[in-house]
Amino acid sequence: MNPATKTGRAQIARKAREHGYFHDRDNFTIAVTCPLCREKVSGAEPRYGESVTKALDALMDAHLLHDCEHGPQQ
Template sequence: MSPNPNTKTGRAQLARHARRFGHFHDRAKATIAITCPLCKDRPSGPEPRYGESVNQALDALLDTHLLYDCPKGPQKND
């Protein structure tokens, strides 16, 4: 059974799954990116702030993508 993007727990499971396959770091632009396991988009955002881990930043980035931009995310199931 695949994780449910409609729930916070499901989105956290999807983020852990996505992190297993790595992330992308563009030092020239000071950005990080991760591949969405549902739609294969690669949302990107700023590097982690001071005191924030890379995993926290990637999880937040993917959570935002799933909630607002992912064509297979919960907002599309309405």
């Protein structure tokens, strides 16, 4: 799983979802834990009709590209 490639980031996002995700209905947010750095990545819950899976994958992709200490920018 290489975070520098799109395929690698998709594998990492899939692995993160396998371990579950968090849904805070009071604050309208979703979160997932990064399997590389163990940081909890959160964002707005998807809008009506949007996929939770797609939203979680987008959160993880952005995290890996910009914030993760094990991401390609390091």
